[in-house]
Amino acid sequence: MNERMVSGLAALRSRSRAPRADELKGVPWLAVLEPAHARRVLDDLRVVEVQAGEVVCRVGRAPSFWLGVLDGLLKMSNDTALGIPITFTGIPPGGWFGEGTLLKREPYRYNILALRRSLVAGLTVGTFDWLLDHSFAFNRFVMLQLNERLGQFIGAREIDRLTQPDQRVARSLAALFHPTLYPGVGRLLRITQHELGYLVGLSRQRVNRSLTTLQAQGVIVVEYGGVRVLDLQRLRLYGAQGQTPS
DNA sequence: TCATTAAATTGTT
DNA sequence: AACAATTTAATGA
Structure with a gap:
């Protein structure tokens, strides 16, 4: 537009x-x-x-x-x-x-x-x-x-099939934190919740809730204008079988 | 360097 | 979609 x-x-x-x-x-x-x-x-x-x-x-x-x-x-x-x-x-x-x-x-x-x-x-x-x-x-x-x-x-196709918003947000975030493909990101990704919603296909409000959930579980830290990853492995596997959401 | 202001972003309804 | 609260960036003294 x-x-x-x-x-x-x-x-x-x-x-x-x-x-x-x-x-x-x-x-x-x-x-x-x-x-x-x-x-x-x-x-x-x-x-x-x-x-x-x-x-x-x-x-x-x-x-x-x-x-x-x-x-x-x-x-x-x-x-x-x-x-x-x-x-x-x-x-x-x-x-x-x-x-x-x-x-x-x-x-x-x-x-x-x-x-x-x-x-x-x-x-x-x-x-x-x-x-x-x-x-x-x-x-x-x-x-x-x-x-x-x-x-x-291949991972992106799986994300498309995921229904739970928290999972979608987690996987999409994990993809952006890919250390080989995006070495410039580091542990702090500069992205607004609005932008993330546009990428994941969710509303900004829903993204905000998911980020809050992920933060409460110690996987990420939500910062102003960005997201810091604490545990990339758990972010990648979020919601997968055998994962206990502690 | 500090205070003020505007703009952007977030958290919530 | 709208609102208030918070953070950042810009400006000028």
């Missing part, structure tokens, strides 16, 4: 800038590269600030960037033309996405929009391919990421 004429990808071409040194610390795979490879990346990497509600990439567009979240929060959905949104996934800081479509040279299969003002980084497809051809470390990173994401999507 609040879409711009300029998509985020076009914005990455037009109003992007080079990343600052402190922003590069939010690029987890940069540290694994050899100096020569990293230099080429630094030459290519661009960042752009997107506003809340702005579309970063849209289904059907030809992929031209590998994209990462340096700050903020994005929402990925694969809602089809039939109007049935199947899977929602939040992408917090440290998350990189789009490698699947880049590898297959297919159009994007997802809509990505910013839930809040965010800083998005982009690596051009040419440099992405070049890294795959030249860096074992980069290949390992991408392979690991694809594997982890596969597990997360």
